[in-house]
Amino acid sequence: MTTYHQEDKLACAGCGVKLQTESSDKLGYIPQAALAKNPAICQRCFRIKNYNEAASIAVDQDDFLRLLSGIANTQSLVVHIVDLFDFEGSLISGLQRFVGNNPVLLVVNKIDLLPKSINPNRILNWVQKQTKAQGLKVVDVVLCSAKRNIGFDRVIEAIGTHRGKRDVYVVGATNVGKSTLINRLIRDYSDLDRELTTSRYPGTTLDAVHIPLDDGNEIIDTPGIVYTHRMTEIVPREVLGALLPDKPIKQLVYQLNEGQTLFVGALARFDFIEGDRQSFSLYVSNALQVHRTKLERADELYETHKGEMLAPPSKEQLAEMPAWTRHRMTIKRGTDTDVFISGLGWIHINGSSGALIDVFAPKGIRVLQRDALI
Structure with a gap:
């Protein structure tokens, strides 16, 4: 059976893009069986013309x-x-x-x-x-x-x-x-x-x-x-279902002392390094599990349980993702702040007393402070 590649010259009669049969999520995809039709149009144009899609x-x-x-x-x-x-x-x-x-x-x-x-x-x-x-x-x-x-x-x-x-x-x-x-x-x-x-x-x-x-x-x-600075673009496709919320997200509130850590599966880690006891509210997909531990045990916990208790992703899926990098942030006293992790969600910090925190996320993922959304 002949497979049409991107470099071949057959073009879609609807939008003009080169037709190819290898990747359904790329421009110009057409099922092999549809190549013989005249005119030949890509699956995207077919859906627009026939299904309003x-x-x-x-x-x-x-x-x-x-x-x-x-x-x-x-x-x-x-x-x-x-x-x-x-x-x-x-x-x-x-x-x-x-x-x-x-x-x-x-x-x-x-x-x-x-x-x-x-x-x-x-x-x-x-x-x-x-x-x-x-x-x-x-x-x-x-x-x-x-x-x-x-x-x-x-x-x-x-x-x-x-x-x-x-x-x-x-x-x-x-x-x-x-x-x-x-x-x-x-x-x-x-x-x-x-x-x-x-x-x-x-x-x-x-x-x-x-x-x-x-x-x-x-x-x-x-x-x-x-x-690629979005978590949704670097996780394996099988993880997207858990990462992308499909219903209203539930606020997860943790009262933390300094020296405590939160893991969001094996996708990110939040360390409360220094500050008075205060509340931290997480806004992430309801399908993700959050685990709390002491900072002094965090490294050991991650190495022992990543991909299993700390999941998703699985151990095999983690091997496909970039290693974590650390982002140190100072939350100024008297501010109302979110720490935003692109594609994963955010952590709301009512910085009435200020805080020093570390956020670990896969390298390249955008992590930043912003004015609180909620």
């Missing part, structure tokens, strides 16, 4: 930035989707440089993961402050849950308000809910009896899927960017 495709950071470079020369509304649970990890750094004068609508997904008691206005104010601190100018911020269909009417309304006669570019990292928004836009705006158009960005061999709208404009669905 857009599938996520991912590219690495350099390719994605080259892809973004053409947006400034267009007249478009840029819809940037981020994950509230991994806000700093999924925000596209430097997006402002690439979009030029085009307006940016920030869609903040997965608000259903926060406790229902949290005031949405507090979340909105927090997002606006964090976004401004990152240097991103937005025309509007919309909170939603793609999975629970919360706030999506507001998203559609905001797109209609701000796009005018423009095309709509949808950008975002992987696992932020981009495909769900694309699917909703297709249902609300697109005439699926029309053929998919194709276009290639300047300076790159990557294609985006262009979905025609009823008014003659287009939704441009860009591939999801892979940020």
Whole structure:
């Protein structure tokens, strides 16, 4: 049986990307049996045309930035989707440089993961402050849950308000809910009896899927960017189910004395080095187990129980991941602070008395202090 590789010349009749049969999560995938069809279209275009379904495709950071470079020369509304649970990890750094004068609508997904008691206005104010601190100018911020269909009417309304006669570019990292928004836009705006158009960005061999709208404009669905500073990108695929929350996260509160340690499975470690007895609140997936021990026993506990009592990942899966690196942080007295671990969650510290802490996470994972979300 012949297998089509990326270097072969057969192209998708829908979006123009080279067809290949090896990787279903890469651009241009087509099942081997479908190659004989005329016209031959990739699985992604097939799903869009037949099932109103857009599938996520991912590219690495350099390719994605080259892809973004053409947006400034267009007249478009840029819809940037981020994950509230991994806000700093999924925000596209430097997006402002690439979009030029085009307006940016920030869609903040997965608000259903926060406790229902949290005031949405507090979340909105927090997002606006964090976004401004990152240097991103937005025309509007919309909170939603793609999975629970919360706030999506507001998203559609905001797109209609701000796009005018423009095309709509949808950008975002992987696992932020981009495909769900694309699917909703297709249902609300697109005439699926029309053929998919194709276009290639300047300076790159990557294609985006262009979905025609009823008014003659287009939704441009860009591939999801892979940020390796997110835990979700470096764990084995089998671990994602435990790592990604699928229901509201439960606050885990620990009263700690200095010299105590918390393990989040074998994914991260939190050491309370110095400070008065105080509470630390963890916000991680409910599927993850947290273990408390004395700091003096932490190294031994990890070496003895990693991949077993301290899991996930398993011992075999840990071998595929980077070794831990330490991040030392001083929590200033009188601050209300989160210690954020990209893709895993965060630890809230009410720093009324201050603290010295160490956080251990796989090398390359973004770990930082921020103003408290909750």
